[in-house]
Amino acid sequence: MKRDHLVHAVRERLVRLPPPHASHYGVVPARPPEAGIALTEVLSRLSRASQAIGRVQALAEDMEDHFQISRILKRQEAISSSAIEGTNSTLDELLAVEDAEDEDARSQVRQVRDYAVLLDRLVPEAQARGPAIFTLDMIQRLHAEAMRSDSDYRDVPGKLRQTVVWIGGGGHIAYSTWNPPPPDRVRDCLLDTIDYLRNEGLQAVHQNLVTRMAVAHAHFEAVHPFRDGNGRVGRLLLPIMMAADGTVPLYLSSYIDAHKDEYYAALKGAQQQLEWAGIVGFLADAVIGTVDELMVTRRALKRLQGEWIGRRKFRKNAASTRALDVLTNHPVLTVKRLGQLLDVSSAQASQAVDQLVAVNILRERTGYQRNRVFVASEVLTIVNRPFGAEPALPERPNDATA
Structure with missing residues (x-):
C-alpha cells in the first residue's frame, strides 16, 4: 500500500x-x-x-x-x-x-x-x-x-x-x-x-x-x-x-x-x-x-404467464391453474414440494404436474421414475439472463397444444 x-x-x-x-x-x-x-x-x-x-x-x-x-x-x-x-x-x-x-x-x-x-x-x-x-x-x-x-x-x-x-x-x-x-x-x-x-x-x-x-x-x-x-x-x-x-x-x-x-x-x-x-x-x-x-423481469414474467394460460383450458382454482403463480418463484420443484406450496394432496399435485408437462410449461429433467424434478425452464430463461440483457421469451414448441 x-x-x-x-x-x-x-x-x-x-x-x-x-x-x-x-x-x-x-x-x-x-x-x-x-x-x-x-x-x-x-x-x-x-x-x-x-x-x-x-x-x-x-x-x-x-x-x-x-x-x-x-x-x-x-x-x-x-x-x-x-x-x-x-x-x-x-x-x-x-x-x-x-x-x-x-x-x-x-x-x-x-x-x-x-x-x-x-x-x-x-x-x-x-x-x-x-x-x-x-x-x-x-x-x-x-x-x-x-x-x-x-x-x-x-x-x-x-x-x-x-x-x-x-x-x-x-x-x-x-x-x-x-x-x-x-x-x-x-x-x-x-x-x-x-x-x-x-x-x-x-x-x-x-x-x-x-x-x-x-x-x-x-x-x-x-x-x-x-x-x-x-x-x-x-x-x-x-x-x-x-x-x-x-x-x-x-x-x-x-x-x-x-x-x-x-x-x-x-x-x-x-x-x-x-x-x-x-x-x-x-x-x-x-x-x-x-x-x-426488476420491472423488466416482472413484465416479462407476466407476459409468460399470459402465454401459459393460452396453452390449455385451465379450470378456475384447479391445482394446475394455481401452480402458474407459484412457478415464477419456484421454477424448480418436485411433486411433493408443489403439493406443500398449494396445500393439496399428492395425487392432486401429481395431476397438476402432468397437465403442465403436457403443455410444456414444466419438463422433467432427471429421467427417473421416482424422485423426479420438474423445471419451468422458460422462467429460468427470463430470470437467469445476464444483468441488463433483454428477456427473450422462448418460442413455444410446435407440440405445445392441449
Missing part, C-alpha cells in the same frame, strides 16, 4: 502492523462521517435513486408481503454476491438444493444456499426490529452462518480475525492496495461501523438512506473484520439496512457483479481518499439499475 495514494487524513491513521509484517502499516479507519457530505456532483443520481425506491414501494403496497417481493431475487442476490468472491453456483443448482431437496449438492452451492436462507430470515427480522438489529453479535452470527459451509475457511466462522490481512497485491502485502487495521484494533473499528448502522447520530438527519448504505458499506469493507467473507457480509448488510429503514429491500449484487471495476474503484476512492461521492453515486446507480431490471 503506497502512502502517496492516501489522503493526509488517512495517512494520519496509519499504525504499524504486528510481526511478521512489522515493516508495513495498516489503516485504522476514522468513524464514519455523520454530518453532511459533499455530494453535489451526484445529487441528480441520488434523486433518481429515491424515485426508483418509490416505484418499488408503490408496487409493493399492492402485495401481501411487501418486504419479500420475490424469493427468486434473494437467490439471484446470493448467487451474484458469492460469484464476486469466487464462489460459483447457478440458479438451477441453488433451486434444486432447496425445492428439489438435493442433499448431495457441492460445497459452493451449499454456501450460496446459506446466503439466501440468511436473507429469508433477516429481512423480516430487520423490518420488525429496525436499526436496533445491528449489534456486534448480529454481525458475527451473520458471518458464521454465511461461511459455515466453506470448508476452505481457515478461521472459526464468526470470530473476528486475529491475523493481518490485506487487499490486492496478488498475495504479497508489499503490493497491496489497502491494509485494514491490525487485529487488536478490529473490534473497536467494527463497533464504529455498528454504531453508524444503528442510525442514532447526526446521519439520521443529514444523510439519506442510499448515502448511509454507501458509507456503511465502505467503512465495513475498510475494517475487514474477518479473515475472509467480508464482501459477502458487507453486501448482505445492504438489503438489511433497507428493511431496517422501513423500505422494501433491493438486492444489488447483480448490478455490482456486472460493474465490478467501477465498484472497486469507488471503494478505493472512499477508503484511500475519503471521496464519498464516488461510492454514493455508485450505490445510487445500483439502486436505479436494479429497479429497472
